[in-house]
Amino acid sequence: MTKLVHQSTSEAESYRPLASQERVEEIKELRQTMTSLGGGEEGEQLHPFLGLTLRVPSQVMTPCPVSPMLGGAVFAEVRPGDRVLDMGTGSGSLALIAAKKGADVVAVDLNPHAVAAARANAELNGVADRVESRESDVFDSVEGRFDLIVFNPPFQWFAATDYADVAGTDAGYQALTRFFREARAHLTEKGRMILFFSTMGDVEYFEKLVADEGFEHKVVFSTTQPVFDVPVEFTVHRLS
């Protein structure tokens, strides 16, 4: 598996869990179970997703069973002609959904394998003219403002071991924290955001970031699904 070559470190030390000690222990146990089972299949997987076909290399997150819920929320939110930013695009799944609805999309990721996959998947699904993919650590290489920003962030706060792991964990929530601090400056006046989060992470910290930045907040969808026999609540948030 490709090793992680860069990940910013600011703010990693200042994060302290806001979830209860009991929840923190449960989340740590879940992390241990997930890491002990390793990174999944080697090689490229072909993955159907809401009418799209995605080629997903092993260093990139494959959409999971709850991803269609998020994809559906993005499809419902996008208006044709919107300028959309897909932060942490992975295989490009959400960027492609937005492009299919007629948006112009910038798809960014820290992981160069994800950027390449998103670009190839845009070609494969006939929306290459509407999706521009590029490497970026949060907003570092993002210019301008967007009508809609979508972000399915890594849910956990532990240090990542490689690029595949960066999909699930973000040391000290440095990326999530920077995302919230900088998002408003990348939104148009009536811009909105669709974000995903789950109880695999520190929901109280996520909610504090939302409140700190003064966003209007609505839960669009929520479902509880087992992850390694642990019930996990997944929630789609709309912020404006």
Ligand SMILES: C[S@@+](CC[C@H](N)C(=O)[O-])C[C@H]1O[C@@H](n2cnc3c(N)ncnc32)[C@H](O)[C@@H]1O
């Ligand atoms: C949970 S995955 C979501 C992938 C895809 N959007 C989806 O919904 O299937 C999180 C993504 O965020 C990316 N990511 C993590 N830290 C990042 C950062 N600092 N800047 C940009 N992307 C980041 C990961 O590489 C990963 O592709």
